[in-house]
Amino acid sequence: MSKIYQVTGIGLNEKNLQLQETIFHNANGYIGVRGTLEEGVPADFDTMRGMYINGFYDIAPMKQAEKLCNLVEDKESMLNVADTQTIEVSFDGQKFSMADDADCRYVRTLDMEKGITRREVDWSNKEGKQLHFNITRMASFEERSLFTIDYCFQSIDFSGTVEIHSRHLGLVRNYFNPKDPRLAGESHNHLKKEDVHICESGACLVSSTVESHLKVASAVANIVTVNQKRQPSEVVTYDETAHAMDVSYRFDIRPGDEVRIIKYSIFTDSIREEDCRNVADEKLSKVVEQGIASYYKKQQEYLKEFWNNSSMEIVGDRDLNESLCFNMYQLLQSAGYDGYSSIAAKGLSGEGYEGHYFWDTEMFMVPYFAMTNPAIARKLLEYRYKTLGKAKENAALLGHKKGALYPWRTITGRECSGYYPSGTAQYHIDGDIAYAVILYYKTSGDWEFIKEMGLKILLETNRLWLDVGNYYKDRFVINCVTGPDEYTCIVNNNYYTNASAKYSMQWCLKFIQRLAEEKDAYQQFVKENDLTEEEIQAMKEAEEKMYLPYDETLGINPQDDSFLQKPIWDLEHTPQEEFPLLLHYHPLHLYRYQVCKQADTVLAHYLFPDYQDKETEENSFRYYEKITTHDSSLSTCVFSIMASRLGLKDKAYYYFGDSAKMDLLNTHKNSKDGIHAANMGGSYMAIVNGFARVQAEEDKLFLAPALPENWQGYHFRIRYHGSLLEVSVNKETCSIEQLEGTAITVELYGKEYVLEAANQKVEVPYQEN
Structure with a gap:
């Protein structure tokens, strides 16, 4: 399988600029850096210039039109924490810019064995003198706080003065787009100056967030050589108002001369470090001393082990192999590894969905890591365990006397969804997280994790099911919730939700029964969690009597109690330009029709195959495929998996289609905002769990x-x-x-x-x- 992805071009093309910023981003689960150009772009070009820390955030207002009880009125947003990317180089006063040479040729490369991106450019100045640029970037897996730019250029026939400016900006803003609900709708100033420190290795800027009161330190060192000889003469200036550092160099070069700028950037934060500035200083000194060659070598060693566990190849389809390799690598780049963070919907590649974690992680990405790198899967679930207390607080805000309700979208564990019908009401998030805990256990056999964390998650989420549900005609029902299909909201007995609750209760009871065999551990668990025999029996009865809707006339599982009462949306005659429907129709209009944004009941049939027979699964599959738009990137992979399970090979391949190539082909036309991380996990599942x-x-x-x-x-x-x-x-x-x-x-x-x-x-x- 090829682990190299390349794009070639001539001149600077605004149309594909942001897409390339996404595809060629660098990340390691802690920091993420958009693949923007060091020299910048013209002011009228649309660019998302960002550097992010997984789980680092500030609070932004989210005004509600009506101040109803406990509606969310602010949200956490992942921040663009600094800009250490800028390197400007001038030749006799003319700045290097791809926009100034329409004929400049470039190659951009993502090397997934070396863990680097590279940009090579052949450029001519206005006198026609030629230079060759070779720029390599890396987010280190060995030292997660480290991002490097290895910036080299060679004079072909230029003689004259070179001036270099390496900039470091501590106050930056996030990208925003008021026309797209998947991005921040307005710009906020989230950072303020905290401290500046010049150390032996370089300079460190510390900024703090305006509302969350967190600190971030960015420390930078520059090593400049000409023909492999160190250039010691540098001028350092600090702009206090902009909280910005500028390190400049000036010297003459001749044809054949080679200039190399190695820029080390270290990022630390106060979530993980008590004194992030001193830690940044110490780490910067260490990486400069060890040198970039050492980190290149360790990067390759790390990825060699990763690919040894994740190897996959489709024989005879080079393009698909390239896409699958890309997807698996992006999942690795996106995954929180320290228990303080998870995987955002766009990973660390952009600001779509503001860096929030959704059910995507547990349902579409944990399965990948559970099968290839269980240690990362465990850490992703550990994050949910650490935020269990906030999930209990969230449940209380919604009126529940017991249990934990995980937020629909979040960074720290607080609910960040302002539109509750398709947000907070998606109670199935509890079942999704429980499913991931169970899947990790099934795959790894890690009973210690269940004892330490997993069973507590299951117990508290099942307490929530007992509190939200009730009995009607001797059936346990769950009313006023939203399933995965966000075109159908606030319904009674969403099949997926009820099935996930039943499954969670089954396994919670099973784990409790096994733990009871370890007398001391069981007694301690009972005491710490106030578990009673009455509660165990209540869970058992609810699981046995859980209502799973079934329609005898059609032989299908209805999506919910009222779904089949609605008229069917005419998808065949809906203009193509009106998709996705969510951007063209009022939510209430969508809610009154049988039309699905994504797999819902079909997903339940894949996850919980024991709850219905194969005939019902196939009837349901054929029914829902006629009314599903797949406006969500999470959908076609599920239909592919289920078609495989049903033996519908042609349909399985059809739905698999180009989903694996979604970001490389930009099929949803929004990969510029960041990768579709869940689809990447889903395309892997479509092969392993599907085919x-x-x-x-x-x-x-x-x-x-x-x-x-x-x-x-x-x-x-x-x-x-x-x-x-x-x-x-x-x-x-x-x-x-x-x-x-x-x-x-x-x-x-x-x-x-x-x-x-x-x-x-x-x-x-x-x-x-």
Whole structure:
């Protein structure tokens, strides 16, 4: 699989500028840097110039037209924390700018084995003198606070004076677009000057947030060499009003001379560090001393291990391989790794959705990491455990006497959704997080995590289900909630929500029963969580009597109690320019029709296959595919998975389609705002859980691979209970090999096998199904 992605071009093209800023961003789970140009762009160009820290935020007002009880009136927003990207170079007074040479040729490269991006430019000044630029950027996985720019240029036939300005701006603003609900609607000044410090290695600027009172430190050092000889003469100026540092150099060069500027940027914050300024100073001294070559080497070593666990290839489809590789790499770049953060909807690549975490993480990204890098999956769930207290506070604000309700969109655990019908009312977020906890356990076998964190999450979210639901005609019902389909809001008995609640209760009871076998641990858990036998019995009864809607006439699971009473939206005659519908129709108008934004009941059928028979699943699938717009990027991958499960190979491939290439092809026309991280996880699931039909249970791994007609074969690696496995499928055979680990049980095409040690392999004839 190719781990190189390249774009070539001539001149500066405003139309694809922001898309390239997204695709060529650098991130490592802690910091994210948009792929903007060091020299900047003309003032009339639209650019989103940003540097972000995962989980770092300020509070912005979110005014409600009517001040009803406990409606959210402010929100957390991920901040553009500083700008250390700027490097301006002038040649006899003319600044290097791709906009000033319409014929300049460039190549932009994302190297996913080295963990770098590169921009190479052949540029001529107004006298026609030529220079070659080679600019490499890296967000380090070894030192997560480190971002580097390795800026090199060579004179081809230019002689004259070079002037370099390396800038460091401590006060920046976020991008905003009042016409798009997925972005901030107005600009706010979130940062103020806190401190400036000149240290031996460089300069450190400390800013603080206006409302959340957090601090961020950005420390920068510049090393400039000409023909590999250090240029010591620099001029440092500080603009107190702008809270900005400028380090400048001036010298002469001749044809053949090579100039290299290594710019080290360190970011630290007060969420993670008590004294972020001193920590930034110390880290900057360390990285400058160790040198950039050391960090390049460690970056490659880290990624070698990552790809060893995540390897995947589709035989005979180069473009798809390139896209899948890109998607997996972006998920790695986006993933919070320290328990203080999660994965934002746009990762760390842009400001779409203001850096908020949604259900996307647990339903579409945790499954990827659970199968490839369980340590990251655990940390993502640890973040939810750390915010459990705020989820309990959120539940209380909504009138619940017991339990925890996780917020629909958040950074720290507070609800940041202002439009509650399609936000806070999505109570299924509790079921989604519970599902991810259970999936992680099934895949990893990590019982200690369940005892320490997972069971507490399940207990508190199930307490919420007991409080929000009630009995009607001896059935447990859940009213006035919204399911995943945001074109249908505030309904009774959303099938997906009820099914996820039932599943969560089943497993919570199962975990409690297992914990009871460890007498001391069980007694401690009961005491710490005030768990009573009456509560256990209440959970058991609610689970058994959970109402799951079913329509006998159509033989389907209705999306909710009233869904089938509504007229069906005429999608066939809706003009293409009116999609996505959410941007062209009032919400109430959408709510009165049978029209789905994304998979809802179909997703429930994939996640909870034991709650209905296959005939009902297929009837429901065919019903909902006629009324689903797939306006959400989370939708087609689910339809692909479910089509695979139903044996509908053509439909599975159709829905898989270009979803894996969504950002590289910009199919939703908004990748400029950031990647579609959940779709990236979903495209991985469409192959592993869809085509290969991988299903992890606590004591066995199930597979029944199918091969799309357009593919010659495929293979991928996954982890299960500590073992690293490689699955290979072609038109003749299907095999699973244990590369490392201890004994595990697998079921392949319905037959059970035990892989007892490394290098053991099971190979069987490929079976059409």
